[in-house]
Amino acid sequence: MKNQYITARIRSIQKETEHVKTFVLDTSLPSKPGQYVMVWIPQKNEKPFGIVSPDPLTLTIAQVGPFTKEIHSLKIGDLMTFRGPYGSSFHYDSGNYLLVGGGYGIVPLFFLASRILKKKKSTVTVVIGAKTKRDLVFLNRFKKLGCSTYASTDDGTFGEKGFAGNMVKKLLEKKSFKKIYTCGPRPMMEQVVILAEKYHIPSEVSMESFFKCGGIGLCGECSLKGYLVCKDGPVFDGSLLIP
Amino acid sequence: MNIRKKKSKHKKLPNLSTRIHSLILPNPTILASGILGLDSASLQKVARAGAGAVTMKSLTKDPRKGHNNPILVEVEGGFLNAVGYANKGMEKGIEEFQEWDNAVPLIGSIVGTDMDEFMLLAEKIQKIPIKAIEIVLSCPHTPGYGLLAGQGTPEATENITKKVRKKTKLPVIVKLSPSIERIGDVAKAAEAGGADAINMGNTLGPGMKIDIERASPILHFKVGGMSGSAIKPIMIRAVYDIYKTVKIPIIATGGILTGYDAIEAVMAGATAVGVGTGIYYRGVTIFKKIQQEMVEWMESHNVSDINTLRGKAHPV
Ligand SMILES: Cc1cc2nc3c(=O)[nH]c(=O)nc-3n(C[C@H](O)[C@H](O)[C@H](O)COP(=O)(O)O)c2cc1C
Ligand code: FES
Numbered sequence: 001m002k003n004q005y006i007t008a009r010i011r012s013i014q015k016e017t018e019h020v021k022t023f024v025l026d027t028s029l030p031s032k033p034g035q036y037v038m039v040w041i042p043q044k045n046e047k048p049f050g051i052v053s054p055d056p057l058t059l060t061i062a063q064v065g066p067f068t069k070e071i072h073s074l075k076i077g078d079l080m081t082f083r084g085p086y087g088s089s090f091h092y093d094s095g096n097y098l099l100v101g102g103g104y105g106i107v108p109l110f111f112l113a114s115r116i117l118k119k120k121k122s123t124v125t126v127v128i129g130a131k132t133k134r135d136l137v138f139l140n141r142f143k144k145l146g147c148s149t150y151a152s153t154d155d156g157t158f159g160e161k162g163f164a165g166n167m168v169k170k171l172l173e174k175k176s177f178k179k180i181y182t183c184g185p186r187p188m189m190e191q192v193v194i195l196a197e198k199y200h201i202p203s204e205v206s207m208e209s210f211f212k213c214g215g216i217g218l219c220g221e222c223s224l225k226g227y228l229v230c231k232d233g234p235v236f237d238g239s240l241l242i243p
Numbered sequence: 244m245n246i247r248k249k250k251s252k253h254k255k256l257p258n259l260s261t262r263i264h265s266l267i268l269p270n271p272t273i274l275a276s277g278i279l280g281l282d283s284a285s286l287q288k289v290a291r292a293g294a295g296a297v298t299m300k301s302l303t304k305d306p307r308k309g310h311n312n313p314i315l316v317e318v319e320g321g322f323l324n325a326v327g328y329a330n331k332g333m334e335k336g337i338e339e340f341q342e343w344d345n346a347v348p349l350i351g352s353i354v355g356t357d358m359d360e361f362m363l364l365a366e367k368i369q370k371i372p373i374k375a376i377e378i379v380l381s382c383p384h385t386p387g388y389g390l391l392a393g394q395g396t397p398e399a400t401e402n403i404t405k406k407v408r409k410k411t412k413l414p415v416i417v418k419l420s421p422s423i424e425r426i427g428d429v430a431k432a433a434e435a436g437g438a439d440a441i442n443m444g445n446t447l448g449p450g451m452k453i454d455i456e457r458a459s460p461i462l463h464f465k466v467g468g469m470s471g472s473a474i475k476p477i478m479i480r481a482v483y484d485i486y487k488t489v490k491i492p493i494i495a496t497g498g499i500l501t502g503y504d505a506i507e508a509v510m511a512g513a514t515a516v517g518v519g520t521g522i523y524y525r526g527v528t529i530f531k532k533i534q535q536e537m538v539e540w541m542e543s544h545n546v547s548d549i550n551t552l553r554g555k556a557h558p559v
Binding site: 001002003004005007038040042043044045046047079081211212213214216217218219220221223225226228 | 277278279280281282284285287288300309311312313314315316317318319322324326329454456457459461463519520522523
């Protein structure tokens with residue numbers, strides 16, 4: 001039987017920003033970059049979270065509502081229960097890649113960056129866009145990993161002022177990439193995919209959707225253009241977003 | 244239908260087409276309600292995969308959020324679900340399916356809390372180009388609906404069916420629960436109310452799954468309806484009992500995964516089979532696979548028409 005719930009203990013917790021925490025569990029989970037787990041809090045709810053690192057299993061969670069508030073109240077040594085991994089994953093080998101994350105959308109791309117950089121002769125360039133400095137996460141993590149990083153904020157409180165897409169445009173004028181991966185708000189991803197197409201660069205997007213059965217693929221809640229985001233996705237070819 | 248096999252090049256393929264009143268089915272497989280079915284695109288996908296008909300997710304009068312997650316949990320032999328009729332409601336639902344092209348017939352599923360709601364829904368849903376209306380009186384896990392609202396008794400079944408019958412000329416399918424004792428009486432009541440077919444049936448139970456590490460039921464609603472292989476023997480017995488008591492066609496739903504399951508259901512008395520959870524195990528290609536297996540079995544047993552097998556397990 002697949003879809004079994006796994007219960008682990010929280011080994012450590014790191015505060016990324018005022019509203020974002022990273023939870024490291026005392027277990028590992030064989031999985032691929034782009035995949036996610038469904039985290040269950042008994043009698044509350046169950047929601048998907050992208051895998052940041054599989055060994056030990058690491059999840060970065062922004063507090064955005066009552067459920068994530070509940071998760072944020074957990075302490076070291078508390079139990080966390082999940083099922084997975086689920087979903088499609090990013091395709092990569094070796095080469096020069098560009099990763100573009102909007103807001104907390106950058107989080108699932110960290111796993112991908114760490115895997116690409118294990119390949120020979122590979123580089124990862126990361127563009128992170130956020131509303132404001134307070135929402136900017138993972139910049140230092142990517143730097144430490146050995147990525148070239150660029151940051152922009154909508155209000156100019158950190159890095160370049162403006163949208164991530166504009167930064168990508170500037171980059172593409174100077175440099176080419178084997179592929180572009182993006183995750184974040186839909187308008188940003190659409191802009192990135194269209195830019196990629198203009199420069200004849202393949203792209204992959206990681207879609208967000210509301211999940212119910214999450215990964216099992218029976219309820220139909222996450223249907224998008226005839227695909228199930230929870231099962232056929234969350235990673236799709238960028239062409240999905242071309243109108 | 245392109246399930247032609249090399250060896251049968253010169254032979255006529257066995258006939259799988261059948262009908263439920265005016266609902267013509269090119270093959271007897273029907274997508275069960277609530278599996279995918281919230282939007283037109285996912286139903287189209289199932290239609291293209293070879294289903295004989297598709298059923299939309301049940302519509303309620305008003306939008307419903309449904310139960311919190313988890314709404315579905317895997318157990319031995321299938322799944323427990325307590326979705327709680329999450330759907331966008333009648334108005335949005337009608338908008339969603341209005342453009343259905345009917346290359347594959349669409350069945351409109353409705354659930355109401357009372358007679359008035361059923362009547363209203365039966366009337367409004369005909370704005371969609373559906374080929375039949377399915378009224379569901381059998382949900383085991385949603386307060387206000389189905390079994391939890393007493394809709395599973397013979398009296399309630401007959402009354403609701405009668406009211407819906409008055410609102411439409413389309414075939415009316417009544418979906419019943421395998422959990423009910425003396426199911427023949429309820430099926431009879433549906434027939435007396437003017438139903439054109441019985442769908443046997445909904446999920447079984449309710450049942451429960453507890454996570455022992457967290458000492459908690461997994462489903463948010465704690466209990467849920469059981470679907471999948473584990474319920475098939477009970478569904479088959481219920482179809483067998485219903486076939487003895489009514490004349491109208493029966494759709495057998497519950498744990499149908501293979502063509503052999505489908506043939507078993509037909510022998511118990513079914514005209515068609517509903518497929519839900521099976522999609523998890525065999526993908527949407529399950530509809531083609533079931534047909535292939537049925538054809539192979541029929542060829543090897545010299546059966547040229549599926550309709551001749553109906554009720555075959557009953558004494559003559
Ligand atoms: C996730 C899920 C949602 C369902 N939702 C509905 C529904 O809205 N209306 C309904 O009549 N039956 C619903 N059902 C019941 C199925 O239509 C079917 O009767 C039942 O699952 C047994 O068939 P199966 O074993 O092939 O899945 C649902 C079942 C599942 C698993
Ligand atoms: S969330 Fe149920 S099918 Fe995707």
